[in-house]
Amino acid sequence: MDLLTHILDTVRLKSSLYCRSELGSPWGLHFLPQSCAVFHVLYAGNGCLRIQGDSALRPLHAGAVVLLPGGEEHFILETPDAPVFHNLRLDQWGDCALMRWSDRPTAVLLCGTFDFAHPEMFPLLKQLPDVLYIPYDEGSTLNRILALMAAEAEAARPAREIVLRRLADILFIQIIQRWVELEGINQCGWLGALHDPVIQEALRLIHTQPAHPWTVASLAQAVACSRSAFAERFSARVGEAPMTYLTRWRMQRATLLLREQPALQIAEVAAQVGYHSAAAFSKAFKREFGVAPRTYQH
Structure with a gap:
């Protein structure tokens, strides 16, 4: 199993398509903020996107996909001065609603969400820009998925x-893969690091074997790299030092164990995330989250 698949299984991606809206000119929609990522597909027509509190308008063209990782309050408008239906929530009509706002539609908009049971365990979310815009590309796999969805x-x-x-x-x-293609590996932080075979393997070891007593030297040896070259390469690709990343992943893994297996003793949780001492684990956990693991568990 590759690393991204492993992490998506861990964070438990739950996607929902809430509505397919057929809109007649002039049209404008105002969406309230969501606690998860929001996506829109302008399957037909043209328009623009504006984030609440930002006067900038981002043009949207037929076939474009927009992802808002933070679920910010936003507007999708046919034109900047179009009349607006205010205070819409994506789930207010239930799943997969077919909304015909006009008998003569000039635009078709698909709206939905990407939610994660454990978003704190998905480093990619923290590195994505506020808005991802993926333009239409007739030959892309992404476009074929959109056609099936529509x-x-x-x-x-x-x-x-x-x-x-x-x-x-x-x-x-597909959105994430296409974004990396458009932006370039060096601009995509953690996700770009997955395209570096040395760092990808180091990340796989960290994520799949958090209980192992890793050091910078042992990780470097495992990926056939010198200690200094590995540490520099990891920090450049991932954005933080190997041991910092390892500790953070261990703590995030610990929160999952504490929530989902409340019968576990603190010493058992500690052992599963690489700590031989419950006291050392509790100290590291409190430093990361501000509370003791026992308090977090209850």
Whole structure:
């Protein structure tokens, strides 16, 4: 299993497509903030995006995908002065609603969310920009997924909701992959590091074996690299030192164990995240989160 698959399994991606809206000119939609990532696909028509509190307008063209990792309050407008339907929530019509706002639609908009059960364990989310814009590309795999989603959203077939959720899961991964292609590996932080075979392997070892007594030297040896060259390369690619990253991942893994396995003793949690002493683990945990693991657990 590759590292990104392992992390997506851990954070438990849950995707939802809430509505397919057919809009007639002039149109404008105001979306309230969400506690998860929000995506829109302007399947037909043209418009613009504006984030609440920011006067800048970002043009949107047919086939474009927009991802707001932080779920910020925002507007999608046909034109800057279009009349607006205010205070919309993506879940207010339930899953997979087909909204026909006009008998003569000039735009079709798909709206949904990407939610994570454990977002703190997904380093990529912290490194994404406020808005990801993926332009239409006829030959891309992403476009084929969008075409399937648009067709399924309009159909009235059994199990439509399940099909759309699975397609939306694929859409998230395709958006991220396409973003890396557009931005370039060196501009994509943690995700770009996955394209460096040495650092990818080091990250895989950290994520899949947090209980191992890793040091910079042992990680460097495991990926066949000198200690100094590895430490410099890891910091440049990931944005922090290997031991800092390791400690943070161990603490995040510990929070998952404490929440989901409350019967575990603190010493057992400590052992599973690489600490031989419950006291040392408790000290590191409190330094990271401001509370003792026992308090966090209850």
